[in-house]
Amino acid sequence: MKELYKLSVGLTLVSDVYNKAVELAKRRGIFWPSYEIYGGIAGLYDIGPVGTIIKNKIVKLWRKHFIGSTAGMVVEVETPMITPEKVFEASGHLKNFTDPVVQCNKCHKVYRADHLVEEILHKSFESFTADQLNSVIKENGIKCPSCSGDLGDVRYFNLLFETTIGPYTGERGFLRPETAQGMFTAFKRVYESYRQRLPVGIAQIGRVARNEISPRQGLVRMREFSIMEVEFFMDPKDESVPLEGIENVKVNVLKAQTKEQGRQDLDSFTIRELVDEKIVIHPWMAYWMARASQFVSDLGINEFYFEEKLPQERAHYSKQTFDQIAIVGGEKVEISGHAYRGDYDLSGHSRVSGQDLSVFKKYDKPMVVKKKSVIVNRQKISSLPEAKDIMKRISNATVEEVEEMLKKNVTVGSVPISSVVSIIEREEKVSGEKFFPHVVEPSFGVERSLYLVVVNSYRERKDRVILSLPKDLAPYDVAVFPLLEKGEIVNKAKDIYLNLSKRFDVLYDEGGSIGKRYARADEIGVPFDITVDPQSIDDSTVTIRDRDSWDQVRVKMDSLVDSLEKLFNGIELSTLGEKASSNE
Template identity: 50%
Template sequence: MNPLRCGCLSDLYDKLVDLAKKRGVYWVSYEIYGGLAGFYDFGPVGVLLKRSIIDEWLKTFVYTFDFMVEIETPMINPQVVFKASGHEDHFTDPIVVCSKCGRVYRADHLIKEVTGINVEGASLESMWSIIVEKGVKCPECGGDLSKPENALLLFKTEIGPYRGQLGYLRPELAQGMFVDFKTVLNIARNKLPLGIAQVGRVARNEISPRQGLLRLREFTIMELEFFHDPSESRRDIEDYLGYVEGETLNVVTAESRERGFEEPVKLTVREAFEKGVVKNPWLAFWMGVGAKFVRSLGIPPEKTRFLEKLPHERAHYSAQTFDQEVYSSKFGWVEIAGYAYRTDYDLRKHMEYSGVDMFFFKRYERPLEVVKKRVAVDYKKLTEFLGEKYQSVLKSLQSMSQEELYEELSNKGYVLIGDVKLGREFFELREEKTLVHGEKIVPHVVEPSFGVERLLYILLEYSYTVVEDRVVLRIPPRLAPYQVAVFPLLAGGKEEHRAMSSLARSIVKRLREKGLRVVYDEEGSIGRRYARSDEIGVPYAVTVDHQSLRDNTVTIRFRDTRNQVRVEVDKLYDTILKYLEDNKMA
């Protein structure tokens, strides 16, 4: 019985939290000091589950494609990185403070919780009007709230002791990949498209994190920046659409949201960009890959949607954004990933602040013969005419492009530099034929970004099942923290019991040597051991029994059906490997 389908939802979240702590998945950090909001520790099972999610993401998004590479960059960044990216000015959330108890709340979230009105991205004045009009008070003590103000969400630090350089903990992985773009491009032999992926820890100084794993101050994200030539997207993507063939996107458009409707339309990846619903073909492609990935976690397609952000909801760098959401019994629609079309914003900003060339040289298939317009300056005549003004006027002339200067002189017969009018007699205009082998472009970027902890919570919620009053986590086998549990049927002082334990331990050793994650348990009855392994989602339980000592065979019990098959010990590894490849739970 799955609580998501039977209506037994009232206490599912609390049961999940209890199970998570009991079985070593996660718990609140610094519990002995009363805990710290927005921080969680992950136990032996939680660490393995997170790693499985990350491995599945890497397999789906990175290792499948020849244009993808993975890098790692520091968590601490100098201030200039986030000045250039715009985060220092824009990475803020609105806050209100209780005048009575001093608690701080995120204003838009509090307004939605109390009134049901969605004010994400609205102005501070609009939020204040709603707070006054609806009488929104502090939910803890009923005190009056301050006027909303913006709070910077970047964690500050110092790089170096004794008044070191100001730095920030990164709130996203993206900037490390943008800063390294030219280096990685050279490593990748100067080819586009190019995807740079990264998995790592980030920090956001959230105002009032109150939703468990869904809103943390330190967490892990999986992100990629996909650099491409937007003029070639339609052509380049044709070679890869087969990977997402058959994937359906449930899309809630910004247009329908503005009309007050959130019913999704079903589109294939090709339909999404050919109909103009998704502006960039590669954005649609990665949304298709994301749909495939989330389905591999055991989430039904009908419980997933892509919600297009309204213009005022989008980040400052994005031309179009979709949130990939999964329906949660506790929290409603939960964002697990964001897909942003960042255009060339970030590369241009880093060029502006660093002075470093971030262009890509786009080589033509065949050289083009072009006519270039040139202007030669008669410096001698110019010097005689300008006298002391020569240097300042020359500097202004040199700041103009050849094409711009040519057009001015052709159309007007003169060029005006400040109050100085220079006629054509100071210049020679000519046209030159030349072969052009390519052009410099600034690549555009599409970005999918996933939160690992949010995915972990969603995976647990959808896996949680109750069978005859026993909890079973029906996690897809390849994502399970341990692929196999091994038990001796009986463990004790008798010679036969010691023989069972010895054979069981030798099987554990053999399976671990071959790369499987194995849990061994000989405490309590076999039924209790099955129950413990079910609670952490182990898909296959191997039992050494009396017959095993006679014919060197063991039973494999399937977690979801409790069916059992008998297998020779020598064939056990190959059998389990095949089950994992086939995702078999029969």
């Protein structure tokens, strides 16, 4: 059953939380604009010490969902950022990886044309052509927002970063804008060295670069960033997809059809329904959308839907695309893309490289096929003056075309072709067929995921900030604090730190007031704090404090590992010991 519900379109913009989260990120070493001391460069960000740990945990979680739990179906590779021109000729990026730009005739400022008109007219102009955007600018009398000067013509700008491979007159090359081409060019090697059977997914996590025209949405649109993606190669005729365990996963979908009707309603489907009702072009699309749903939920982001792109909104290589849109801090942000690339890339690389990238599918048992061939009566034709012309006609034609000529009784000069040419049919045994595997591609941005996780986890409580990260993503599992800088207390705290470090990621901090240390730990999302106080010396107990509730309980030191294990398994803090009075 489909259930319909409306997403409130006029969401209150609480982008304030984005600004606050960015401030927190700078203050606590999560991320900040790169080259700050030189004024920064738009679209480039440093990931700080705390951010790097959280980022690595996001990547680890992604690997679990997209590689680890696929029973060996997906393998991971690493391929270079620097890419020769031929690759992007075959992939279509040289021609198609463009955005429309417009320049002010007076102050020479450059704008991304569709974004500029969008900002002024408050309507989406995604997928408008340069000509269409030109008309929109003229009709609405749009001027340069910066100096009110006239705007020039809208042109296309290619987003590939160009470079030279080798010195002086080296080969023309580019930084990759996606990791995908590395998997396509390595496909044959992986296929042959691995299992030599389909399906097989090739995953890659790596840096990419896009020369964005005017990046301005923080870590959402960057000029250099990391991608985690899978190119999943499969036989399009084989629809047996393992949906066990995921078929009842529910997803909300904004269908292209709904958008065409000018509506934004979401339909709810199970993964099984996406397949059965043919909402997806192939069952594997639904499989990866289920994985993506589980991954994004594990990031702590529970509000999201899949938006099907209209044909004109899709990338040049895609036959069907769903963007996974997360709703974080009241804003809709694309967190992943799911493209059905078909055989676009493998056939393109076969054509340009001259290498056969198709695979051979052996049938279970050989098939008998009827094969027609053209037979020429050589003896009869050799005596004809028209022989050369007749041979020319038929050697350029397919069997079917020759058959058609015979049916229509085509003549060359006055000679009917049928007098010297005939078609015979033979049975032949065929053991298999060659074809290009089709590709389904789920793709995530790493820094964008980090950004959304941070914004989504941002909380305020009594003028203080808490980063309420999912426990698996916290930079540290637990912090250990000696209440006072007294020898005995410090020694005990250090013992606890060393002991817990064997099992957990532990932060040790003895500087400043305990309240400040709690606040710092809360701001980077540490779920639990252990405090060693004077009572610890007397009765070998410590307090455990919960990041989100600030509640504290007192537990025996020798059951600390056990208590923490229980907390990470979701057991309530209050069940572990006596409530302790707060020492904040």
